[in-house]
Amino acid sequence: MLENKEIHISEDEAALYDRQIRLWGLDAQKRLRGSRILVIGMRGLGAEICKNVVLAGVKSVTLMDHTNVEKDDETSQFLVQRTDEGKNRAECSLDRTQQLNPMVHVYKDTESVAAKPDEFFHNFEVVCATCCTTQEMIRINNVCHSRGIKFFAGDVFGYYGYMFADLNDHEYLEEVHHVVSTGYGAKKQKIPDSKMAKRNSRFITLQDVLDFDWASTKGKMLMNKTPETYFISLVLLRFRSEQVLHNAQLTKEEKQKKVLGLKNTVMEEIGISDSIVSDKFVSYCMGELSPVCAILGGVLSQEIIKAVSAKDMPHNNFFFFDGVDGKGLVDCIGTYE
């Protein structure tokens, strides 16, 4: 757990963070104050996460993206300007992010994750990867896992989105409510009280999640109970990898056709029945929908806040949002022994 003895919250900060200190307490705020966060990918979801953690009052946030602002960013990326098209996303997001909270150090990094050595990630308490390929996520996750750095990943695909967390062995405090008795005799009263209890939660890496055998007896049993969005996300991540590989300029219809084809490939590879995922999703999975970014970014950021403040039970290890049927589900995938 992060040492927070030296961190002092000034009276100015106390005024600014008043409403949240009343919610999660001064100790949690001090831990936030000492945390350095890396956010990879500055599109819609990345922007939401940056906004939320900067407002919460962490020590620093590094915005990392090697790509340039596109026309599509207009519909979800609120930290860049319309005139920024063609310029680097991290660079262009810097000013507005900094304005959100002058007490947080905001840095940019315009290199790609591929160009970064493992040691680069050691500089952070939290690494959050968006817009990455599965291979990139696995690599960064493994680096973080070995160092006890909290790792998060998330993406928004149209109406769908997921969040993954690997907090390794995570110790946290939780408020436990109980009742205490006061007074005596017939007037004895029970008054609700609370105290902090130490808890622990164990996470696995993304690699371990992906290695889960759906064809096993256990896997077959869990298949139907697993949120459809998990499998949809696998398909769309595969699509992303292929896009990076081939860099093809496709029309909307071509993309949808390609995604459908990949659905069959991916389902077959992991050994689950094609019927688990209906084809309907292909009409709803393109671009980044702003409200979906807000929902996913809100949940993911709160998980980052929980993780660094070591307060409250984290969601272990996925959150899925399905905007088509309005579901927001937490599930633990890959740890079924």
Add this chain to the structure above:
Amino acid sequence: MANVEQREFAGPEEIRAAKLLVVGAGGIGCELLKNLVLTGFRYIEVIDLDTIDVSNLNRQFLFRKQHVGKSKAVVARESVQALNPDAKIIAHHSSIFEKTYGRDFFKKFNVVLNALDNRAARNHVNRMCLNVDVPLVESGTAGYLGQVTVIKKGITECYECQPKATQKTYPGCTIRNTPSEPIHCIVWAKHLFNQLFGEEDPDQDVSPDTADPEAAGDAGQEALASDGVTGGVERSSTREWAKSCDWDPVKLFNKLFRDDIKYLLSMANLWQHRRPPTPLDWGNLPDSVPGSSTSAQDSDLLEDQRMWSAKMCGQMFGRSVNTLKERLKTKVAEDKEHGYLIWDKDDDPSLDFVTAAAGIRSHIFGIAQKTRFDVRSMAGNIIPAIATTNAVIAGLIVMELLKVLCGNYSKCKTVYLVRQPKSKKKLLVPCELVKPNPACPVCSEKHEVTVRLNCETTTVKTLEEKVLKDALTMVAPDVEIEDGKGTILISSEEGETEGNHGKFLKDFGIGHDSRLKCDDFFQDFEVVVNIMQSEDLERGVEFELIGNVAQLKAKMDAKAASGSTPRNGQPNGTAETTSANSDVIVDDEEDIEIEEEEVEEDEMEKDEEEGAGDKMLRKRKAENLEKDLGSKRPRVEPDQSDDDLIVL
């Protein structure tokens, strides 16, 4: 099969053409405006009366430090306009209750989106939307919890279909004689503030209550006769007495914390099964800090989180009394009639006074003392608020909006954000919308409510101000008695019926079963008030509102509260300044009540009318949830109380 397929979500054309009204530019409003502009909406009007405060900046991300003191609506518009220069965004720094925002104003919108923090405004917008049949997306957050729902006339419940729990109040005798929790001392201290410096309210007496039924026939009465101690016998107003000694802190202290307590001690029945209080003397206050052995090092705490010793409380009491006294004198000099102070959680002397007085009283009664930090929350009714919850809820509002906009009401949901999934892995819990309540006084054909009051002692003014304006949130009611003659009791036209104000209802022949036709032209809201004559209302309770059976049940259940003092909802939404005479101060935050029941939901998201019905009718909104969620049971595990649902 229908020929025209119902689309799930609005398309780009509908989004571009839609006209939206956003009511509120606070925590949810800022996030919402961003989402709307990014989603492609081109016409948005936003209205908010508030100005920006520094404590907003941790989540209302369209505002910066240099904006403190400026209009929320105006600054939010400027910030969000930059996201899309082509969007037409109109800001109104104004109250939604203003006459300008009548039917014609509401009529021009396709959908209204509420991002409000108080019930009075929610009631009002609900009525206006029903009135012009414009769909409304309603929402709210409190801490980690949030809720979004859709209101459409004739299809769903309206905001007022289910009666809302009244704000928690405390029995007068608990506050005055036998406090047992910190909040009792804080409420007492706020009453004391009003007695000494604020608007005097006879319901906020702070002296010992000799009419306490528990002390009936007790030494208290004898003491009253023998008059051994002076304290509680003082029947002239506390203010007059304070004035006569020029608010001398020592005299005030010794009366309130020594003599009055001695008097309480003489009411021996009260202390048979309670720890008796210990009178304190100004000249001899203990300097030890309560509970200091367990609390953290001082350096780890904020200034406001440090616990004051009784001696320190005494000093702060004296200092704040002197400051407030001078202020009061200035006020009175300006305006003899309305010259009084209004308690404000953000005003240092006001907060010092309540912290000190509540601290001393806690000390006397052996109750855990609260720090200045906690007193600000408890006395100021602060609802903690964070950016992430607001972001999630604002996202969900747009998801519902996209369904509403293409008429896909069958897919619209009430969605709750909970803290931890309870079952079925749901962090966001979607529930079917509930059909309108046929007995709803607002959206049903039959607009009727029943009010229990005493016609002999209730004035016309009380009826207008407290029943019609506060409890029924009417703005400018006209009232006609259904006596066959059409006697006009109250007219919204100035100068017509002011003469009736001081008269009692019985003076107009109003009694049991009388019917009053109340009409708010502005809200286009008509309701018949049925009078139920009652002479045995609890002390301090002027009336009781009975909407329907469910409401009556909720009422009976909330009997812990001394009465049904309705929320002091003023039409302009400035609850901070107008509720000084109420126990409950409404903060300018996302204001929501927290449900205490745990929800055990079912896979079936069906409307099971009577389903698991009768178990849990404790809180009215819980009834809805019950239908939505199939079944539910009371909380059993004591360590899960944080995972609550909120009620708007």
